Amino acid sequence: MSKSNDYRVVIGIDFGTTYSGFAYAHKKNPSDITVHIDWQEYTGRFKTPTALSYDVEYQNVQSWGFPALAKRPKRKKESERKPVELFKLHLGKMKDKPALPEGFDYKKAITDYFRELGKVIKKSIAEKWDINFFTQTLIVLTIPAEFDDKAMTIMRECVYSAGLLKDRYSRNLKFTTEPEAAAVHCMKSLIEHNLPIGASFMVVDCGGGTVDLTTRQLLDGERLSEITVRNGDYCGGSYVDQEFLRFLERRVGSNAIKLVKENHYGQLQFMVQEFVRMVKMKFTGDPSGFEDTDLELDEMCPILKQYCRGDYLSHMEDVDWNVKLRFKDVRAMFDPIIDKILRLIHEQLRMNKNCSALILVGGFSESKYLQSRIKKEFSSKVKLISIPPQPVTSIIKGAVQYGLREEVVFSRVLKWTYGTDITRRWRQGDPLNRRRPDDRIVVFEKLAERGKQMPVDAKVTRTFHPFHRQQVKMGLDLFVTTQENTKFCDEPSSKLLGKFSVDLPPNGDRSVLYEMVFGAVEIEVNARNSNREFDPQRYDLDL
Template sequence: MSKASDYRVIVSIDFGTTYSGFAYTHIKNKEKEIFTHTDWQDYAGRFKTPTVLLYDDGLKSVQSWGFSALAKRPKRKKEKAIDKKPVELFKLHLGNMTNKPSLPKGLDYKRAITDYLHEFGKIVKIKINDCWKVDFFTQVLLIFTVPAEFDDKAISIMRECAYKAGLLKDQFARNLKFMTEPEAAAIHCMKSLKEHNLSVGANFMVVDCGGGTVDLTTRQLLKGETLSEITERSGDYCGGSYVDQEFLKFLESKVGANAISQVRENHYGQLQYMVQEFVRLVKMKFTGDPSEFEDTELELDDICPVIKQYCKGEYLDKMEEDEWTINLKFDDVKKMFDPIVKKIIRLTDSQLHLSNNNCSAILMVGGFSESKYLQSRIKQEFSSKVKLISIPPQPVIAIVKGAVEYGFREEVVSTRVLKWTYGTDVARKWREGDPVNRRLGDGRIIAFERLVKRGTQVNVNDKVYQSFISYDATQRRMGLDLYVTPQDDAEFCDDPDVKTLGNWSVELPDSTNDDDRSILFTMIFGNVEIDVTAYNSGTEAIFDTKFELDM
């Protein structure tokens, strides 16, 4: 397994739902100084760039991306031309959410991810080459951060897209590693824990509030500045962009759902600019304190003039009466925040419950964590249970910096809590109560055999053993496919909640000796992969393979 010392440069990439960024350092940097890229096209000083693409008319090539694909201030004159609609939120297609955002007809989400990483990767390569003359494919360790709820399929697709985007020499290159976003944030937050005098043995929770997802993890601070995971990671789709969606629902009540739909479809740039104005003038300033709030007027004929073309009936009459001005009051804005904030509070409460309320600190990171209202609600709900609730400096880059720190010292992650039950398929004797239709001609049945249970805390490089023996002397291969399920156990490998992590089989010798047909199966839980070994005690043959660790 590759390690940091095999490389000269570490680069971490935070491919986000709404914004993306990267950080980097040189292995021999004595101060271990981590640099965050801030020179995005014409927008210097920004830690991240939008995860947005703009294609040409035939979707043949990327016309622009990032900031340059975003809308500029619209012209006041009446517009009839149809805007090109940028592609965004395509990362959400990697998750298991329902109602995934639509993409242009003919555009696959994998291609969108690949195209974005290709453009993004150009900037990464140029920056690293400007700093140090290194071979990007052999001397640079890449660390991608992913949401806590991503499964092995999503991670596998990310690897495939990174390869097709030109970031890897081959699809299974060892210089690409994955880690969860809250795990990266927890590593970075260890510095904050020192400042607050949290001692070894203290538990702390990291709540990573991004644009699309919110991810949580609870860790314990161990000796030697290492971390132990003590609960299952959790997360949901309730990031800051969902407040923007609530704002658009509010607008629908003023101008009609059809008007917003038509603007979204035909003049997306103006819709986007209108949302940006809401974020700038209202969202980031909202504290939840009525005494600090001033009603905000949004002049739709200025920030979205094209909307007049689509507003009809009673909505048109009312808007003309109000001179196309929307007045946002305190209760209006609070209603936009509350459904999202309540979800985050529920997630935090569930994490706290999993740790038996034994938590010394809650650290909030990610772009949405800068919301004063979200901060105040978290403190209001949990300050009586948790003595420290803090937002570290520059929370928006906690993840990308923590991932680089992990690259320096992977042993910082001491243990993980398994999110899945792992098992394989075995042939056993049919028993009373087993489904009759599953009984094979030889009186056996293929069933799920649990190897390790969900919720088990495993040390990095812990081993799990299981012995198997072929009951049929004529059998020449033994299947050792690996399956995962969110349940504590399963009966069969084709149960609805069981999925295949990987297929594998090993050779058996032409022998009737039981020892020759016996296999010792070993799983080793590494940082990002599961090493699997099968040892035949009779022939002393050793077989091995790897599976992506379903984080």
């Protein structure tokens, strides 16, 4: 297994819900960060769509990125294959995940996408430096704040299967959260704004699918400390696009939009992108500067005529397939999404009332209406509200900067409570149904608590003793929970991270020292008896 400190080049990858990109820099020239902008025939773009087009059996990738999505539609009636997209959302905990082709595994899409992206990454690195990609590069992969350890494990497996790692558990892949990467990138600009050491600031990462928030504190030596639990939700810019489609459903019928999406997705996608270009990115929320926009649906999506029926068809023929977007219509598409973002910011401010600055990053943060709503809501509560130049690149660049100087992150706030299962004597008040024949009960023993600020590489230790002389093994399974008062390891809020045990000697010191080391993103667990121990166990975790 290669060591991450052998690397020469750091590659930051922002695997987004709707768009993805990467950047890189050499350790000898860390300030020279290159953001890749040459995406097949599309140049000058910081990111490419997170989309794949497959063959009929959904086995082989035909195209990816920009070519996988539609160009201007032609007037034809044959069906078009729908690209596979939004598959990143299957890693999260949202209830209504986007539909994928029947029998298609989202992990295949993630692996295939990283394989195609990896080809571009390897080619870009090879053109600049003569290095061994597998041993001399460090990949820093950004993830949403709400991803848990399972999502990270799947991501690592997919990156390995895609051929970007030589070893499944290689230290040449590290994770950081998207808002943390943005915080690292924005730190210097905040210092330039005279934010003093000790001041706290919030990063609001508004992407295409998710919005993630974290609050950090500036420390000496250009370092950061996390001071609140991260939060986020599914309320990124793509949800405005979904509201636009709901608006169209009220004009042409939900069934018509459904059938176009299933059979002619390219035309639907083109229509959405025209809305983004003509309306979404220009909308400021100021009615005085807004002009009604006419959408010629027979030009933007000609196949709609084939599926529109009944009163919807009669009405559309009466208006010659012209739909007018008025100010109130567009604002109604934005407001439900922005209202969610405002609530998330309020939640962060309740956890830290002394926030000195608020930084907006991510593609959706370029929305003038979103910016104005946030400034109106929070300018009296937060001194500085800032949008850095090219906010869409903040996360990619921050990932590279983090990889070049991991010590920039001094501490994180635990998102989970960690514990193990221990056996103790049954007490009055304990559940009778959990009382064992030997008058004992198995309970959750807290080791580290959610919301606690934990310095990087900090250790938590605990000594455990066997409960009877005949015991030859001690089980030390690791559990996590989001609840404050978890009593038992099998509660719905608890989940098992790892099972392992330590052999106990027959005589002498039979106690076991249990140690958790909270690394940057991984946790290393050690347990040892004075005579015996098990190999250290490492877990990729959303701390």
